[in-house]
Amino acid sequence: MLRRFFNFFRPDHLExxxxxxxxxxxxxxxxxxxxxxxxxxxxxxxxxINWLETTWRDLRYGIRQLRKAPVxxxxxxxxxxxxxxxxxxxxxxIDAVMLQSLPVRDPGHLVLFNDDISTGVYSGDDxxxxxxxxxxxxxxxxxNDSFVSLCAFRQNTDRVVMHIAGTSEAGPQQRANAHLVxxxxxxxxxxxxxxxxxxxxxxxxxxxARVAVISYGFWRDRFNLDRSxxxxxxxxxxxxxxxxxxxxxxxxxxxxxxxxxxWLPLSTQPQVLQRDAWSNSRAKWLTARDVYWLNFMGRLxxxxxxxxxxxxxNIRLRQFYSEQAGSQLSPATRRKIENxxxxxxxxxxxxxGLRYLYSKPLHILMAVxxxxxxxxxxxxxxxxxxxxxxRRQEFLARLALGASRTRLLRQVLTESVLLSVLGxxxxxxxxxxxxxxxxILLHFPAVAKVRPDPAVLGFAVLLSVLSGIxxxxxxxxxxxxLDPRPANAARMANFGHLRFTGQHALVALQVALSLxxxxxxxxxxxxxxALENQQLGxxxxxxxxxxxxxxxxxxxxxxxxxxxxxLDERLNQLSGVISASVARFxxxxxxxxxxxxxxxxxxxxxxxxxxxxDLPVGPHFFETLGMPLLLxxxxxxxxxxxxxxxxxxxxxxxRQYSPNQNPIGRRISLGSPFKEPGFEIVGVVADSKYHDLxxxxxxxxxxxxxxxxxSGFELVLRTSGAPGGIASEVRRVLDQTNSRLPxxxxxxxxxxxxxxxxxxxxxxxxxSIFGVLxxxxxxxxxxxxxAYSVAxxxxxxxxxxxxxxxxxxxxxxxxxxxxxxxxxxxxxxLPLALGGTRxxxxxxxxxxxxxxxxxxxxxxxxxLLASFAAYLPARRAARIDPIRALRHE
Amino acid sequence: MPRETxxxxxxxxxxxxxxxxxxxGYGITCCILNASQNQxxxxxxxxxxxxxxxxxxxxxxxxxxASENNRRARYDHVTRAGKKHLAETVERWxxxxxxxxxxxxxx
Numbered sequence: 001m002l003r004r005f006f007n008f009f010r011p012d013h014l015e016x017x018x019x020x021x022x023x024x025x026x027x028x029x030x031x032x033x034x035x036x037x038x039x040x041x042x043x044x045x046x047x048x049i050n051w052l053e054t055t056w057r058d059l060r061y062g063i064r065q066l067r068k069a070p071v072x073x074x075x076x077x078x079x080x081x082x083x084x085x086x087x088x089x090x091x092x093x094i095d096a097v098m099l100q101s102l103p104v105r106d107p108g109h110l111v112l113f114n115d116d117i118s119t120g121v122y123s124g125d126d127x128x129x130x131x132x133x134x135x136x137x138x139x140x141x142x143x144n145d146s147f148v149s150l151c152a153f154r155q156n157t158d159r160v161v162m163h164i165a166g167t168s169e170a171g172p173q174q175r176a177n178a179h180l181v182x183x184x185x186x187x188x189x190x191x192x193x194x195x196x197x198x199x200x201x202x203x204x205x206x207x208x209a210r211v212a213v214i215s216y217g218f219w220r221d222r223f224n225l226d227r228s229x230x231x232x233x234x235x236x237x238x239x240x241x242x243x244x245x246x247x248x249x250x251x252x253x254x255x256x257x258x259x260x261x262x263w264l265p266l267s268t269q270p271q272v273l274q275r276d277a278w279s280n281s282r283a284k285w286l287t288a289r290d291v292y293w294l295n296f297m298g299r300l301x302x303x304x305x306x307x308x309x310x311x312x313x314n315i316r317l318r319q320f321y322s323e324q325a326g327s328q329l330s331p332a333t334r335r336k337i338e339n340x341x342x343x344x345x346x347x348x349x350x351x352x353g354l355r356y357l358y359s360k361p362l363h364i365l366m367a368v369x370x371x372x373x374x375x376x377x378x379x380x381x382x383x384x385x386x387x388x389x390x391r392r393q394e395f396l397a398r399l400a401l402g403a404s405r406t407r408l409l410r411q412v413l414t415e416s417v418l419l420s421v422l423g424x425x426x427x428x429x430x431x432x433x434x435x436x437x438x439x440i441l442l443h444f445p446a447v448a449k450v451r452p453d454p455a456v457l458g459f460a461v462l463l464s465v466l467s468g469i470x471x472x473x474x475x476x477x478x479x480x481x482l483d484p485r486p487a488n489a490a491r492m493a494n495f496g497h498l499r500f501t502g503q504h505a506l507v508a509l510q511v512a513l514s515l516x517x518x519x520x521x522x523x524x525x526x527x528x529x530a531l532e533n534q535q536l537g538x539x540x541x542x543x544x545x546x547x548x549x550x551x552x553x554x555x556x557x558x559x560x561x562x563x564x565x566x567l568d569e570r571l572n573q574l575s576g577v578i579s580a581s582v583a584r585f586x587x588x589x590x591x592x593x594x595x596x597x598x599x600x601x602x603x604x605x606x607x608x609x610x611x612x613x614d615l616p617v618g619p620h621f622f623e624t625l626g627m628p629l630l631l632x633x634x635x636x637x638x639x640x641x642x643x644x645x646x647x648x649x650x651x652x653x654x655r656q657y658s659p660n661q662n663p664i665g666r667r668i669s670l671g672s673p674f675k676e677p678g679f680e681i682v683g684v685v686a687d688s689k690y691h692d693l694x695x696x697x698x699x700x701x702x703x704x705x706x707x708x709x710x711s712g713f714e715l716v717l718r719t720s721g722a723p724g725g726i727a728s729e730v731r732r733v734l735d736q737t738n739s740r741l742p743x744x745x746x747x748x749x750x751x752x753x754x755x756x757x758x759x760x761x762x763x764x765x766x767x768s769i770f771g772v773l774x775x776x777x778x779x780x781x782x783x784x785x786x787a788y789s790v791a792x793x794x795x796x797x798x799x800x801x802x803x804x805x806x807x808x809x810x811x812x813x814x815x816x817x818x819x820x821x822x823x824x825x826x827x828x829x830l831p832l833a834l835g836g837t838r839x840x841x842x843x844x845x846x847x848x849x850x851x852x853x854x855x856x857x858x859x860x861x862x863x864l865l866a867s868f869a870a871y872l873p874a875r876r877a878a879r880i881d882p883i884r885a886l887r888h889e
Numbered sequence: 890m891p892r893e894t895x896x897x898x899x900x901x902x903x904x905x906x907x908x909x910x911x912x913x914g915y916g917i918t919c920c921i922l923n924a925s926q927n928q929x930x931x932x933x934x935x936x937x938x939x940x941x942x943x944x945x946x947x948x949x950x951x952x953x954x955a956s957e958n959n960r961r962a963r964y965d966h967v968t969r970a971g972k973k974h975l976a977e978t979v980e981r982w983x984x985x986x987x988x989x990x991x992x993x994x995x996x
Contacts, residue, residue: 018937021914021963024956025933028915039934046942 080423105190416472424464511825537688798885
């Protein structure tokens, strides 16, 4: 075999050897050898790998054939480059977002109890399925059926104030990311230490010496990879830790973003998180039964499936909660426990915000570009079929000379795969450019490792070969069906009525696929318009937003009131500022805080959700944003820490919780049951889409930020001119008030709204671009098919005109066929498109799935462009000179 | 020699001829012709492709040497795999012919 392989690469040597050998034979016999060429042929066949040789010959022949048709090659390569390139680009992003594994041992066996990016702590009577308490962790560890090991970690990373012993105190406070994890965290994940050791179970006890593990990045940036870092002590939130190890350089935690600098044992939670606690309840998380703050990750035992692990985990959790409730188990609680359902997720990819944000848009885009590739393939197939007529004589001759049909099939497929590989190479270059564009358009963060890797490369190669076979198969079958007998060959010449052949099916298919893309794009455009033009409930023009954080300037909670009041006075005096206020979250920032609440004298029904979106704001807030007050008053300067705590609620709140009653004067409290004194409702404000543009309006409560201070807040200013013009003034005010107050981000409300629409816009414009691209490809297909059919019918049309057909008759003759094809395409495509719209449902806003506007638009656009593409060859047909046409025959 | 009989046995004839030592293509035809008392005549058109095929299959190996009359010629000899193949083929041939003969005698 090996020798045959080598012979393939040195045919000259082989030929010379064969010639000499036969020459010797002739010299011995002095007679004739017979057909020497035939002998040599058969010797050659025996000495080399036959198929390799013929493939090579097919390839060379294919290249010669393609060079004869530069226009076809150019159009086909362009179509394929677009199709394959776009697919490869989107796949590169999918690969970066969804297919990368954590750099740990055997990530395939890891499972997460919650792979959502949500963070935070829940405290209440429900049994959340996405966060867990410390006692439940202990129970699951004690009753572990499915896992080699099970670890727990805080459902967040914490910003902590850091002081490294032996460095100076000067300058702003240093902060670091700390992540609380159970002692077996690193063992469960399978992470190695770059230096020293990682945490173990004996570190995770209340009596253990407090130790910390640092990340490789932190070791490099802060300690310059100094090995003496082991044993150094570092103070985090006033608690001293000893550094015992550094993690592997590739490890960045179970979350893809927000890499921790420190990993600390869970047992240190009471000390570490104490300082940050505005409320006292946090201190006892390790023992609290109703504080849910942990996420779990387990390594499955060999042979245990995710499903069986999930079943057993759910049973154990129900057991645990029943045992915990003990004799106090009420029927309502029992029902809640029975309804506990935790869904285990594959954990090998970690928790990825990228995946959460981009998986949906990327899947939609993947489907879109797959359709574009299909259309491109159909397009190239139509072009090849059109060319097939030109090559019919060649293939007939080959068949007549005894070529086998499979041999011809192979020749045609070789040519088409050659074409698609050329297209694929152009596509790879296009993909590289496309990826870089998409990364910018979709606002991909730098943490995503977007790069072509073997998976991407393999994908592109596979795609090229597959599409080559896909668009090559129809012409190939057509060729192999040719009949070389003269009578039949003549009959197969194109004359008379159009028969519905593979080529026409391909055109109809292109129309149908384009319609799907166009309708999707139409729906998205319509949604975007609806989103942009909706009533927000506040005026978004001329609002400047400036974020800051008093905690970073070292303010204690009790000093915040003075800060708020100073800022209120100074900002409202600025010239160019009509009104200024503060709020915990900026409008349309996507940040929200929900509270379970209770209202004095109100007992909710059993299934009534008592959830409130909570927003502390400063005086003048409603005037600044232009939110109309419907009843009572807004939050103002009367609401100081000493006066009665007050709240303003929105319309939805009143509709849900105080429908037939004046809400003014009622009192609510955050947390349930009601706790004195609560907040007195002093006003009702109109509904607004404060937090995001898409969702329904939730019950909202506005509180006085003077009475409920928060360290991080946004300045909200209504300006008389362009908001940007006043930004430097605002900076100056902050600097004068306290030079350590940071300016976190400066933007206008309009820009903020635009920002929150950006992804939707990108998806919409990409889908529109691809839709138009598909339409153009389909038009080329229609044009090519008709032009080819007209070329084949020149003599027929000539005869028709000679015996009196008018120009419009001829035009109609050609258009009739194309109209039929387009109509078939539309009728097939429309139901498919309507079925497909549910995939983009989550991107649709304010439009029905059966949107008549988008449907009419898409169909009209297709009819228009397709008719135009069909008209050109029809007009050419009408210009045929009957005399020349007949002479041509 | 009719083609169909040759088809299966050509390899056997070649291997048997080459078994004692190496020989060139022309020598092989002479050898087979003589040994079979002018009964088996191997066509060049069959012999040379067969030699190539058997070489590619590793049954024989070739080298260029000077011939008896001092011309360069390609000599083939049997490899170890070829010897094994020869023994098996001879054994099978004997069994088959014996079976067919006994059948013919019986009938």
